[in-house]
Amino acid sequence: MSWRDRLTTPDLPVPTLTETIAARRRFFGDAAVDPRSGAVRADQVLVAWFGCASFAVALGGTVVLLDAWVPRGVTSGYVPTTPAEVAALRPAAIFIGHGHFDHAADAGPIALASGAVLHGTAEHCATARKQVDGELRCVELGSASSQPGDSYEFELHDGLSVTAVRHIHSARTPRHEGPGASAPVRPTPCLCDIRTHPPTLADGAHLARNIAAPEGGVLLYQFRCGDFILTWHDSSGPLLDRAPQVLDALRALPRSDVHIGAVQGFNQFTNGLRDPRSYIEALRPKVFVPNHHDNWLPVFTARGEAFRTPLHDEIARLPEAERPEIRMFLDPADYLASGRLAFDLS
Template sequence: MRGGGQRGPPPSATRGIQVAGSETIAARRRFFGDDAVDPASGAVRADRVLVSWFGCASFAVALGGVVFLLDAWVPRGLTAGYVPTTPDEVATLDPAAIFIGHGHFDHAADAGAIALASGAVVHGTAEHCATARKQVGGAELACHELGSAASAPGDRYDFDLAPGLSVTAVRHLHSSRTPRHEGADASTPVRPKPCLCDIRAYRPGRSEAGHLARNLLAPEGGVLLYQFRVGDFTLTWHDSSGPLLDKAPHVLDVLRTLPASDVHIGAVQGYNQFTNGLRDPRSYIEALRPKVFVPNHHDNWLPLITARGEAFVSPLHAELARMPEGERPEVRMLLDRDDYLAPGCLAFDLS
C-alpha cells in the first residue's frame, strides 16, 4: 500500500450521537429533508445516500447514516448570502468528519471553525490540518493526516470511517493550465463571461470581506481525491481536476484500480478550461467510470472570475459526447442558486 496507507478508524471517527439536540435535528432536516431525519433522535436514514450542496465544492453527506462534510467553506467575500447557510449551521449538523480536498480558501476556510464547534475529525494532509488549527488560533483539533504537501501524486491511503464505511484517498493534482492540445484529442476552450450581477444583488459586508482577506492566501497543501464505499455503493469526490494526462498519467492508472463509481462528484471549473476546455474533468470521469456524474466547483462563488453553473451545461455535455455512448454517465447538473441545500436533489438508495 503506497503513501503510508492504513486501515482502521481515525481518532473519534465513530463517535456519533444517540439523541441529537433540536438545532441539529432542524439543520439535518433542512439539508437532507424532513423524511430523511428522525424527528426525535436526529438519526439520518441509513438506507439512503443523501448529498446536499452548500457552494463551490462543499457538500454535506449522509452515507449509511454517518454525516460528514466534503470541504468546508460557505462561499462569501465578494458576496454575502448567495449560499443560504452559515458555518454555524453547517457545524450544527454535527458531522463526524470533514474531508479536505485541498487547502485553498474556497475549500477549507471554515474547516477550523466547524471542526472546533462540532468536534468533527479533519481529514487531509498535514498542511490542511495545520491551516485548520491556525484558523482557530492554534486550538487543538482532531485530525487524521493523509500524507503531506511533499507526498507523491498517486499515493493512496485506505481506512475505515465507521463500521462498514471504508474510505480511500488518492493524491492527485490541482487544476493548472497546460499548452493547447491540437488534433483529435483537442477540446473546445470554456471561457464564460464573468457574471457581476450577483455582487450587486448579494452585497458583502465588512465581516464577509474580512473573512476572505484573512484566508485568501491559504496554501494548497496538496490535493486529495476521496472514494467512500458502503456495501456495493461507491461515492467518489474531488474538488479540483488536474492535468493528469499531461503531468501525472499514472494517477489515472491508480483511479482505474478503484471500484467503478455509482456517483462521482467532480470539479469542472478550473484553470485549464481556458486552454483545453473540460478535457481534464473528462479524464477523471473516464478513469472512475461513474453511473452518475455531478459537476462541482462551477457556481458563481467569485463573481469577478466565475460564472453561474448554467454556463457549463452545454460545454460539459459536448465534452462527454466525446466518450463512447455506452460509457457516458448520467449528468446531475447542479445550478446555483436553485440547488443549494436542496433535499432530494442528490438522493440515492443503498441496496
C-alpha cells in the same frame, strides 16, 4: 505569533440537539431525519451542496462534509447557509480536498464546534489549527511532498471505508491540438450576484484572512458504504500531461456509482473540459455531478448554467456505453436542495 500568521475567526457555538435536528432536516429533508433524535435514515446516501465544492453527505446515516467553506466575501448570502448551521449538522468527519480558502476556510471552526475529525494532508491540518483557539482532531493523509498516485485506505467505521488518492491541482497547460482536442470554455463573468448580494464587512474580513491559505496538496476521496461507491474531488488537474500515474490509480479503484468532480479550472481556457473528462473516463461512474462550477467568486466566475452545454458536449465525446448520467446542479436554486441527490443502498 503575529496577526499575519493567524487565520483565527470567532469560534462558532456548539450546536444544540434542536439546532442539529433543524439543520439536518433542512439539508437532507424532513422525511430523512428523525424529529426527536436527529438520526438520518440509514438506507440511503443523501447529498446536499452548499457552494463551490462543499457538500454535506449522509452515507448510511453517517454525516460527513466534503470540503468546509460557505462561499462569501465577494458576496454575502448568495449561498443560503452559514458556518454555524453547517456545524450544527454535527458531521462525524470533514474531508478536505485541498487547502485553498474556497475549500477549507471554515474547516477549523466547523470541526471545533461540531467535534468532527478532520482528514487531509499535514498542511491542511496545520492550516485548520491556525483558524481556531482550541484542539482539533485531525487524521493526516500524507503531506504536500507526497507523490501523485499515493493512496491511503482506512475505515471511518464498520461498513464505511475510504480511499484517498493524491492527485494534482488544476493548471493551465499548452493547447492540445488535433482531432481529440477539446474546445476552450471561457464563460463571461457574472457580476449580477454582487449587486443583489453585496458583501458585509465581516465576510470581507473573513476572505482577507484566508485568501492566502496554501494548497497543501490535493486529495481525491472514494467512499464505500456497503456496495455503494461515491467518489469526490474538488479540483481536476492536467493528469494526462503531468501525472498519468494518477489515472492508473483511479482506474484501479472500483467503479463509482456517483462521481462528484470539479469542472471549473485553469485549463478550461486552453483545453476546455478535457481534464474533468479524464477523471470520468478513469472512474467510470454511473452518475456524474459537477462541482466547483458556480458563481462563488464573481468577477472571475459565472453561474453553473454556463457549464451545462460544454459539459454535455465533453461527455458526448465518450463512447455511448461509457457516458454517465449527468446530474447538473445549478446555482443558486440547487443550494441545499434536499432530495436532489438521493440514492438507495442495496
